[in-house]
Amino acid sequence: RDPKMPHNDCREPGSCMTWVCECALGWEGRMCKRRNTVSCMGGCSCYGECVEGFCKCKAGHFGADCALTIDPDTGNEKRNF
Numbered sequence: 001r002d003p004k005m006p007h008n009d010c011r012e013p014g015s016c017m018t019w020v021c022e023c024a025l026g027w028e029g030r031m032c033k034r035r036n037t038v039s040c041m042g043g044c045s046c047y048g049e050c051v052e053g054f055c056k057c058k059a060g061h062f063g064a065d066c067a068l069t070i071d072p073d074t075g076n077e078k079r080n081f
Contacts, residue, residue, distance in 0.1 A: 026053030041065040045080065 023032035026039040040050035041064050048057040048066035057066035061080070071078045 042067065047080065 021030060021032045023029070023036075026036055028034050028036040035052060039053050040048075040055050043065075044050055044055035044057070045061075045065045045067040047061040048055040050056075055064065055066045057063070060069055062068050067079050068077050069080055070076070
């Protein structure tokens, strides 16, 4: 327990900053114990689901933000916007 914060525990994934928890990326709440699903890159481009701060892409999509697919005509990857 952080001695500056007697009523709450601000260990990972947060740290105490002037009596307030400063949450790490992907976490929110008074004590940084709740996952923030909006922290996924680009909101997963509507082609995936945000799971613990990472995009889990739907079939046929890939990349950090699920915005990439393979063009069936060329076999090259392409970005969907």
